[in-house]
Amino acid sequence: MFRYIVRRLLQMVLTFFGATFLLYALVFANQKDPIQALVGERPVTESQRIALTQRYHLDEGFFMQYWYYMKGLLTGDFGTSLTGRKIVDMMADAWPVTLRLALIAIVIAATFSVTVGVYSALKRGGLFDNVSLVITLVLLAMPIVVIAPLFQLIFGIQLGWFPPTATRDATVWQLLLPAIVLACIVIAPEMRVTRTSVVENLRADYVRTARAKGLTRMRVIWVHVLRNSLIPVVTLIGVDLGGLMAGAIVTEHVFNIPGVGFNLARAIRTEDGPLVVGFVSILVILFLFINLLVDLLYAALDPRIRYE
Amino acid sequence: MDVLPGVDARAPLLEVNDLHVEFRTGYGVAKAVNGANFWLSPGETLAILGESGCGKSVTAQAIMGILDTPPGYVTQGQIRYRGVDLLKLPEDQRRKVRANKIAMIFQDALSALNPVYTVGFQLGELFRKHRGMSRADARKRAIDLLDQVKIPAAKVRVNDYPHQFSGGMRQRVMIAMALALDPEVLIADEPTTALDVTVQAQIMGLLADLQRQRNMGLILITHDMGVVADVADRISVMYAGKVVEEAPVYDIYARPAHPYTRALLESIPRLDMKGQQLSVIRGLPPALTDIPKGCAFNPRCAYARDACRQDPPPPAYQVSVQPHRTARCHFFREVLGE
Amino acid sequence: MSDLNTVTAAEAPGGQPNVPHGPVKKDKPRSLAGDAWADLRKRKIFWIAVVLVAVVLVMAAWPTLFTSADPGACALANQYKGATGGALFGFDYQGCDIYAKVIYGARNSITVGVLATLLAGVIGLIFGLSAGYFGGLVDAILSRFIDIMLGVPFLLAGIVLSNRLSSDPKSNGIFAVTLTLGLLSWTTGARVMRSAVISAKNQDYVAAARMLGSPPARLIFRHILPNSIASFIVLLTLLLGINIASEATLSFLGVGLKNGAISWGIMIADGTQFARTEPWPLVWPAIFLGATVLAFIMLGDAVRDAFDPKLR
Ligand SMILES: Nc1ncnc2c1ncn2[C@@H]1O[C@H](COP(=O)(O)OP(=O)(O)O)[C@@H](O)[C@H]1O
Ligand code: SF4
Ligand SMILES: [Mg+2]
Numbered sequence: 012m013f014r015y016i017v018r019r020l021l022q023m024v025l026t027f028f029g030a031t032f033l034l035y036a037l038v039f040a041n042q043k044d045p046i047q048a049l050v051g052e053r054p055v056t057e058s059q060r061i062a063l064t065q066r067y068h069l070d071e072g073f074f075m076q077y078w079y080y081m082k083g084l085l086t087g088d089f090g091t092s093l094t095g096r097k098i099v100d101m102m103a104d105a106w107p108v109t110l111r112l113a114l115i116a117i118v119i120a121a122t123f124s125v126t127v128g129v130y131s132a133l134k135r136g137g138l139f140d141n142v143s144l145v146i147t148l149v150l151l152a153m154p155i156v157v158i159a160p161l162f163q164l165i166f167g168i169q170l171g172w173f174p175p176t177a178t179r180d181a182t183v184w185q186l187l188l189p190a191i192v193l194a195c196i197v198i199a200p201e202m203r204v205t206r207t208s209v210v211e212n213l214r215a216d217y218v219r220t221a222r223a224k225g226l227t228r229m230r231v232i233w234v235h236v237l238r239n240s241l242i243p244v245v246t247l248i249g250v251d252l253g254g255l256m257a258g259a260i261v262t263e264h265v266f267n268i269p270g271v272g273f274n275l276a277r278a279i280r281t282e283d284g285p286l287v288v289g290f291v292s293i294l295v296i297l298f299l300f301i302n303l304l305v306d307l308l309y310a311a312l313d314p315r316i317r318y319e
Numbered sequence: 320m321d322v323l324p325g326v327d328a329r330a331p332l333l334e335v336n337d338l339h340v341e342f343r344t345g346y347g348v349a350k351a352v353n354g355a356n357f358w359l360s361p362g363e364t365l366a367i368l369g370e371s372g373c374g375k376s377v378t379a380q381a382i383m384g385i386l387d388t389p390p391g392y393v394t395q396g397q398i399r400y401r402g403v404d405l406l407k408l409p410e411d412q413r414r415k416v417r418a419n420k421i422a423m424i425f426q427d428a429l430s431a432l433n434p435v436y437t438v439g440f441q442l443g444e445l446f447r448k449h450r451g452m453s454r455a456d457a458r459k460r461a462i463d464l465l466d467q468v469k470i471p472a473a474k475v476r477v478n479d480y481p482h483q484f485s486g487g488m489r490q491r492v493m494i495a496m497a498l499a500l501d502p503e504v505l506i507a508d509e510p511t512t513a514l515d516v517t518v519q520a521q522i523m524g525l526l527a528d529l530q531r532q533r534n535m536g537l538i539l540i541t542h543d544m545g546v547v548a549d550v551a552d553r554i555s556v557m558y559a560g561k562v563v564e565e566a567p568v569y570d571i572y573a574r575p576a577h578p579y580t581r582a583l584l585e586s587i588p589r590l591d592m593k594g595q596q597l598s599v600i601r602g603l604p605p606a607l608t609d610i611p612k613g614c615a616f617n618p619r620c621a622y623a624r625d626a627c628r629q630d631p632p633p634p635a636y637q638v639s640v641q642p643h644r645t646a647r648c649h650f651f652r653e654v655l656g657e
Numbered sequence: 658m659s660d661l662n663t664v665t666a667a668e669a670p671g672g673q674p675n676v677p678h679g680p681v682k683k684d685k686p687r688s689l690a691g692d693a694w695a696d697l698r699k700r701k702i703f704w705i706a707v708v709l710v711a712v713v714l715v716m717a718a719w720p721t722l723f724t725s726a727d728p729g730a731c732a733l734a735n736q737y738k739g740a741t742g743g744a745l746f747g748f749d750y751q752g753c754d755i756y757a758k759v760i761y762g763a764r765n766s767i768t769v770g771v772l773a774t775l776l777a778g779v780i781g782l783i784f785g786l787s788a789g790y791f792g793g794l795v796d797a798i799l800s801r802f803i804d805i806m807l808g809v810p811f812l813l814a815g816i817v818l819s820n821r822l823s824s825d826p827k828s829n830g831i832f833a834v835t836l837t838l839g840l841l842s843w844t845t846g847a848r849v850m851r852s853a854v855i856s857a858k859n860q861d862y863v864a865a866a867r868m869l870g871s872p873p874a875r876l877i878f879r880h881i882l883p884n885s886i887a888s889f890i891v892l893l894t895l896l897l898g899i900n901i902a903s904e905a906t907l908s909f910l911g912v913g914l915k916n917g918a919i920s921w922g923i924m925i926a927d928g929t930q931f932a933r934t935e936p937w938p939l940v941w942p943a944i945f946l947g948a949t950v951l952a953f954i955m956l957g958d959a960v961r962d963a964f965d966p967k968l969r
Contacts, residue, residue: 063342216430219380219431223383223423225417225448226444
């Protein structure tokens with residue numbers, strides 16, 4: 012196990028540097044006037060040019076620039092946004108909001124998809140099962156750019172059930188509708204996997220044994236079937252996190268939530284290079300760690316799995 | 320467990336009468352069991368023998384009440400435990416019969432045990448749910464049981480998961496689980512088929528010992544005639560969902576009364592026949608969706624004639640003056656050579 | 658003793674295969690593809706998807722069949738005017754004919770989607786085949802590279818790359834978006850091909866063919882491709898749906914199509930801004946985009962289910 016974790020960490024380091032390098036290259040390489048790119052539209056004075064050249068090591072090779080940038084990043088120095096704000100401060104504002112949003116979304120998605128998935132599996136072939144299969148198919152296909160504005164329009168503006176936009180403090184109540192939108196992205200696959208895996212496990216030999224032991228139907232399902240069925244669902248939740256993060260860009264944009272996605276979308280439109288690279292680098296790290304955690308969780312849930 | 324209403328201590332321990340089971344699938348109705356009859360007394364071993372697919376496991380599942388429904392349904396017959404027809408019991412009482420009165424061992428212990436719980440949990444569960452014991456007490460009983468089935472270092476192994484045991488040890492765990500609540504009937508569905516020969520003998524020996532100690536009725540399901548000769552008292556031979564012959568074990572080996580039994584015996588390789596061509600039953604068992612008219616065995620039977628293709632033989636011809644010897648064949652006298 | 662135990666009497670030791678004789682279909686045996694088609698033909702969802710896809714494709718190829726209006730001809734005087742004559746869906750904020758714009762939007766969606774998917778298919782096929790076939794170092798490098806690509810969420814990478822590729826202020830962004838999506842979406846295809854090749858390689862007949870000196874290319878085309886191409890095509894159908902959605906998303910965020918190129922994504926973005934006063938400019942393109950993506954996903958899904966009875 013220990014060796015496995017070490018190996019995974021090494022792979023993660025490689026992935027991290029690979030991904031951030033590609034990103035850094037995309038944002039900063041081959042710019043006509045890198046200094047102008049660093050300050051945006053504003054005019055630059057000669058002394059600013061010298062300072063920036065020094066700060067970003069623009070007189071050295073591209074690899075060295077990346078290297079210095081990474082060194083800063085890994086010591087917590089993310090640099091300054093084109094807006095003049097320290098990127099660290101912006102992150103401190105944005106991350107809690109997005110994490111809250113993602114957490115609510117995951118809880119909604121997991122509750123909903125597991126309940127519906129299990130019930131569908133138990134009543135497979137019935138009306139409920141067929142209706143929920145069609146609904147998941149539609150949910151699976153709907154792009155977030157369709158769901159987010161439509162939900163805002165219907166449930167936020169027309170029906171007025173939820174606040175249609177968030178304010179600076181982004182309360183849980185304000186985040187509820189956007190979280191439902193986000194949950195929609197992951198509900199469909201999670202529900203399908205739950206259903207398939209419960210159906211498969213219901214047919215398993217050990218379920219027959221459990222019944223032969225004279226256990227109640229409830230115990231057979233909740234203790235014997237479910238524990239086995241949820242193993243693949245848990246891994247899926249980890250994979251989905253990437254989708255959630257991407258979805259957050261659109262969702263936060265639509266609902267005006269001052270989170271990571273909102274900042275990123277704006278940073279990209281205003282070509283705020285340092286902000287983009289800083290935020291995305293953190294996202295990549297988060298993403299990698301969550302995947303590792305999920306794999307370890309997988310081993311914890313399924314005793315047959317032993318990582319070497 | 321509280322006493323089942325209507326239990327009659329003098330009635331036979333287990334009696335299966337005219338049992339019919341069918342599977343209603345998208346491809347048609349498969350008639351897996353078509354009138355099975357047999358009975359079982361305390362301390363006795365009844366072997367149910369037949370080619371794979373002839374409905375042995377389905378019969379066992381019907382007795383346990385663990386058929387997959389849908390698609391499987393019992394359509395006819397009675398299953399009496401001490402005079403009580405289990406098929407008429409409400410689900411809650413039926414459930415309590417399982418493991419308490421009638422327990423079952425499955426063929427493949429690896430898939431029959433839940434992979435994500437320790438064997439201690441799976442054994443202890445029985446005591447906790449049926450006897451209301453605490454976790455700690457249940458654990459002690461689990462260790463006890465593992466000792467009884469001769470698993471070394473039971474105290475340690477109780478915390479292991481099924482995949483950490485060898486095949487033979489796993490089957491011992493299965494046996495321990497079946498015997499936990501001291502059932503009166505044990506159904507063992509091909510308990511040794513998945514095991515090595517040497518381990519097979521050990522497991523059979525263990526089963527026989529435990530049966531003797533507890534004076535349990537044992538139904539041993541197998542497709543292997545070699546296994547039954549040593550341990551069974553009586554044999555029921557099944558073909559296409561029916562019991563075609565029923566006899567004490569010695570009689571069947573000495574004088575089979577049904578052409579199918581006879582063919583089965585002839586296909587057993589024997590040391591004194593080394594080098595000779597084995598006799599094999601020609602043809603295949605019938606599709607259960609499409610069982611031949613008349614006697615189900617007629618397309619493969621060496622004795623078959625027109626009567627066999629028209630009328631099914633009645634449930635049981637009394638074969639001889641001895642009691643408990645029946646065969647489902649119009650021409651059993653010919654087979655017996657009388 | 659051991660002889661008695663190992664040979665099982667009833668299981669026909671003469672070597673007669675003991676085939677399962679439970680419920681068997683009475684029809685004559687068919688190929689997997691034949692079975693899958695027979696199964697597909699019976700599915701309502703499949704036919705709905707086929708009709709939807711056909712409509713969208715016709716719309717993309719011959720928009721004039723559906724509307725005679727010019728989607729670019731907008732007059733502020735028409736702002737938010739209701740449905741009139743040819744303008745079935747009314748007019749938007751800038752006084753453009755929503756119906757005409759929505760119809761013409763199909764063309765860019767399909768163009769970008771199809772081209773990007775083809776590009777992704779080619780890259781995935783080449784990378785997947787080589788990783789699976791050569792194994793070893795090639796495989797290791799490629800797998801690591803895919804890991805790296807998957808380390809950044811797809812949409813994020815798409816935004817950055819598309820933004821970078823369309824640095825020319827006058828371009829309409831079609832080329833940039835197509836290239837972006839093609840370059841980013843090949844990984845799943847490559848993985849599928851890779852594992853297909855690996856499992857095919859381990860099959861006896863391929864090993865036999867190789868030992869008999871069959872050249873590698875021949876092996877790939879004769880033995881490996883035909884076995885895995887079905888699942889690959891299903892994957893591409895699904896990917897087409899996803900790429901269409903991604904184009905709309907990038908355009909929605911302002912880093913996709915631009916400078917007057919018509920895109921459902923842009924229409925949705927514009928519509929969202931003024932949805933409080935007038936919801937229809939948002940609703941119509943959203944419905945069209947949703948239905949189009951749904952159609953491709955349903956199609957791919959139905960075909961996959963037909964080929965993989967396990968998932969039913
Ligand atoms: N769950 C099921 N669904 C459909 N058919 C079944 C099922 N279980 C058993 N059958 C049918 O019942 C027949 C008898 O099966 P079984 O009793 O398992 O045979 P065996 O004598 O080898 O134990 C099988 O051939 C199969 O057609
Ligand atoms: S009844 Fe006829 S076909 Fe059936 S076993 Fe007897 S002789 Fe053979
Ligand atoms: Mg069986």
